[in-house]
Amino acid sequence: MATIYDVCREAGVSMATVSRVINGSERVRPKTRERVVSVMEQLGYKPSHIAQSLASKFTNSIGIQVSELTGSFYGPMMSGIDEELHKANKQGLITSGRSSEEREKHGIESLISRQCDALILHVEAVSDEYLLELSKRNVPFVLLNRYIEEIADQCIVLDDLHGGYIATKSQIELGHTDIAYISGPLWKGDAIQRLNGHKKALKEHGISFDEDLCFEGDYFKESGIAAVESLLSKGKHFSAVVCGNDEMAAGAIVTLRNAGLSVPRDISIVGYDDIDVANYLYPRLTTVKYPLKEMASMAARWVLKNVYNQDVRLENKFVPDLIHRDSCSERKVH
Amino acid sequence: MATIYDVCREAGVSMATVSRVINGSERVRPKTRERVVSVMEQLGYKPSHIAQSLASKFTNSIGIQVSELTGSFYGPMMSGIDEELHKANKQGLITSGRSSEEREKHGIESLISRQCDALILHVEAVSDEYLLELSKRNVPFVLLNRYIEEIADQCIVLDDLHGGYIATKSQIELGHTDIAYISGPLWKGDAIQRLNGHKKALKEHGISFDEDLCFEGDYFKESGIAAVESLLSKGKHFSAVVCGNDEMAAGAIVTLRNAGLSVPRDISIVGYDDIDVANYLYPRLTTVKYPLKEMASMAARWVLKNVYNQDVRLENKFVPDLIHRDSCSERKVH
DNA sequence: TATTTTAATGTAAGCGCTTACATTGCAGCC
DNA sequence: GGCTGCAATGTAAGCGCTTACATTAAAATA
Numbered sequence: 251m252a253t254i255y256d257v258c259r260e261a262g263v264s265m266a267t268v269s270r271v272i273n274g275s276e277r278v279r280p281k282t283r284e285r286v287v288s289v290m291e292q293l294g295y296k297p298s299h300i301a302q303s304l305a306s307k308f309t310n311s312i313g314i315q316v317s318e319l320t321g322s323f324y325g326p327m328m329s330g331i332d333e334e335l336h337k338a339n340k341q342g343l344i345t346s347g348r349s350s351e352e353r354e355k356h357g358i359e360s361l362i363s364r365q366c367d368a369l370i371l372h373v374e375a376v377s378d379e380y381l382l383e384l385s386k387r388n389v390p391f392v393l394l395n396r397y398i399e400e401i402a403d404q405c406i407v408l409d410d411l412h413g414g415y416i417a418t419k420s421q422i423e424l425g426h427t428d429i430a431y432i433s434g435p436l437w438k439g440d441a442i443q444r445l446n447g448h449k450k451a452l453k454e455h456g457i458s459f460d461e462d463l464c465f466e467g468d469y470f471k472e473s474g475i476a477a478v479e480s481l482l483s484k485g486k487h488f489s490a491v492v493c494g495n496d497e498m499a500a501g502a503i504v505t506l507r508n509a510g511l512s513v514p515r516d517i518s519i520v521g522y523d524d525i526d527v528a529n530y531l532y533p534r535l536t537t538v539k540y541p542l543k544e545m546a547s548m549a550a551r552w553v554l555k556n557v558y559n560q561d562v563r564l565e566n567k568f569v570p571d572l573i574h575r576d577s578c579s580e581r582k583v584h
Numbered sequence: 585m586a587t588i589y590d591v592c593r594e595a596g597v598s599m600a601t602v603s604r605v606i607n608g609s610e611r612v613r614p615k616t617r618e619r620v621v622s623v624m625e626q627l628g629y630k631p632s633h634i635a636q637s638l639a640s641k642f643t644n645s646i647g648i649q650v651s652e653l654t655g656s657f658y659g660p661m662m663s664g665i666d667e668e669l670h671k672a673n674k675q676g677l678i679t680s681g682r683s684s685e686e687r688e689k690h691g692i693e694s695l696i697s698r699q700c701d702a703l704i705l706h707v708e709a710v711s712d713e714y715l716l717e718l719s720k721r722n723v724p725f726v727l728l729n730r731y732i733e734e735i736a737d738q739c740i741v742l743d744d745l746h747g748g749y750i751a752t753k754s755q756i757e758l759g760h761t762d763i764a765y766i767s768g769p770l771w772k773g774d775a776i777q778r779l780n781g782h783k784k785a786l787k788e789h790g791i792s793f794d795e796d797l798c799f800e801g802d803y804f805k806e807s808g809i810a811a812v813e814s815l816l817s818k819g820k821h822f823s824a825v826v827c828g829n830d831e832m833a834a835g836a837i838v839t840l841r842n843a844g845l846s847v848p849r850d851i852s853i854v855g856y857d858d859i860d861v862a863n864y865l866y867p868r869l870t871t872v873k874y875p876l877k878e879m880a881s882m883a884a885r886w887v888l889k890n891v892y893n894q895d896v897r898l899e900n901k902f903v904p905d906l907i908h909r910d911s912c913s914e915r916k917v918h
Numbered sequence: 919t920a921t922t923t924t925a926a927t928g929t930a931a932g933c934g935c936t937t938a939c940a941t942t943g944c945a946g947c948c
Numbered sequence: 949g950g951c952t953g954c955a956a957t958g959t960a961a962g963c964g965c966t967t968a969c970a971t972t973a974a975a976a977t978a
């Protein structure tokens with residue numbers, strides 16, 4: 251592999267000059283630049299990122315920590331980030347934390363020790379304190395889908411209260427009043443907010459919240475199944491089910507169908523997230539769209555702006571919309 | 585950030601000694617090691633990967649190029665690779681190539697310029713020649729899901745001929761003889777092999793291959809829809825559809841249902857890949873399982889063995905199985 | 919043309935490590 | 949005690965760049 255030495259020898263200039271043309275500095279005479287460039291091409295020279303990183307302050311790499319590498323939630327997220335970074339010629343280092351506190355911390359530390367210029371984190375298990383601590387350690391980072399008051403401007407979040415609200419409201423507007431709710435795990439902030447939105451819609455329309463129609467799941471399909479089974483076994487009437495996310499909705503649909511209930515004829519269902527699968531389900535799922543990709547790319551832009559001083563617009567809070575598909579219908583009037 | 589200098593000063597030893605304890609060399613007196621370790625902890629010292637990379641031959645990072653960051657195909661792949669690398673304390677650099685020749689090449693070059701110790705590639709657009717060329721450029725790499733004779737031992741592949749074969753054979757065994765086939769794009773090796781497997785099964789059972797029952801799609805859902813529409817419009821009878829992948833199968837199911845045909849009662853369907861979605865579909869899709877995660881982790885092991893000289897077992901060719909679910913049934917006898 | 923100003927280029931000191939080789943210390947031996 | 953032979957440790961030269969500062973060449977000015 252050719253080095254900068256080879257280039258400056260062949261081109262008859264000093265290292266500094268070569269470095270200048272590499273970095274696109276103005277202070278090089280066009281003629282010199284041409285000569286250097288042509289030598290570089292001739293030699294197939296590519297600057298060593300490693301050496302550049304060591305010598306300069308920046309590594310041009312951004313650490314990305316997600317919960318899972320797999321699944322239709324994180325895919326768009328990574329891809330949103332990556333696209334934006336790629337345009338800016340930065341490299342993302344992706345790690346997964348698997349929602350375990352230890353692994354999340356370990357992942358973050360490992361990213362730091364790799365000298366990332368910044369971090370984009372989607373973490374659930376680590377505490378606010380840890381993150382606050384981290385923010386004092388001069389490693390710039392953005393939080394995706396998590397809100398911490400003290401570092402609000404480093405947080406890119408979805409208005410989950412509103413999401414939960416419109417999901418339930420849509421059902422109320424279809425005439426439903428007995429509305430079951432399958433919640434995500436209530437130790438997660440987003441799950442709480444979504445549920446609060448649900449309650450808000452209920453309250454606003456004079457419907458009282460019924461504990462018996464609410465089930466706490468874990469965001470996985472299986473808990474959607476368990477939820478419907480539990481709901482059915484209680485014998486309470488409900489004509490609509492609002493779900494904390496699409497996966498649980500998928501489980502719910504299957505289980506309802508197995509119980510001889512038709513969706514949406516007998517039961518109306520709304521999901522949340524609008525993952526790929528929502529569109530493959532039968533019936534196609536009406537759901538609250540989580541603008542994941544946009545938010546992810548916003549996170550990348552945050553870095554571009556705050557770390558590399560690029561001039562970009564930032565937006566912190568996103569507002570979700572309802573995507574109407576085939577899983578909802580008006581309440582049957584008897 | 586504390587550097588190795590701080591450590592050796594505080595511990596009263598030379599840099600070489602500190603370096604030895606960092607790298608777990610034997611040649612350090614236990615007492616010395618302890619002292620150094622305690623100083624490192626006290627200072628919160630973490631060696632700089634960058635500097636280590638520059639000084640040593642290795643960066644401990646492995647470039648990974650996939651076609652997409654998103655989708656249920658690549659998720660398990662990345663996660664399979666990452667898990668294995670993580671155990672070995674290596675970092676994966678993930679890039680996506682989007683099946684465009686230019687972007688794939690660009691991605692590969694960028695990975696190389698980042699001094700990856702090795703590359704794991706899932707590429708479709710670049711030519712064999714390019715890859716052969718690459719293999720001479722002293723960058724070790726493995727190919728996932730692609731076979732090139734000359735570098736066969738760098739290829740980790742699925743026996744797609746067998747996959748296509750068992751898919752179709754399963755239908756024949758259910759009594760079907762009029763079997764439609766929705767193929768992937770035939771410029772891709774795997775699509776060809778799967779189709780060949782289909783033909784082989786047909787031939788073996790004395791059924792002749794009918795061009796009119798075969799449709800070339802592009803592996804996306806929409807082409808599954810288009811395929812069924814085309815098939816239906818031809819008016820040829822078929823009682824089973826074998827699909828080149830699950831996505832197209834998903835499209836096919838919906839379209840058949842819209843046409844008033846029931847799956848599996850009227851038409852039997854088999855997919856290929858066993859992506860997540862297959863399990864969410866209605867009916868749950870019977871499909872050929874692509875052991876993606878295993879293959880991906882094998883790719884990682886290939887690197888561990890061939891680049892870092894670790895002692896691991898390698899396997900090049902995987903054989904797929906059929907996963908029986910609910911989308912197939914015996915041919916109706918009139 | 920001599921002088922000042924400015925642009926272009928060069929010099930060399932790091933960046934934080936690894937590693938071949940040199941040196942030191944000490945156990946074991948006669 | 950003096951010597952050999954390792955094991956433990958130290959020395960110092962890179963690795964391939966960036967960059968503050970110094971120098972020189974060219975352009976502008978008088």
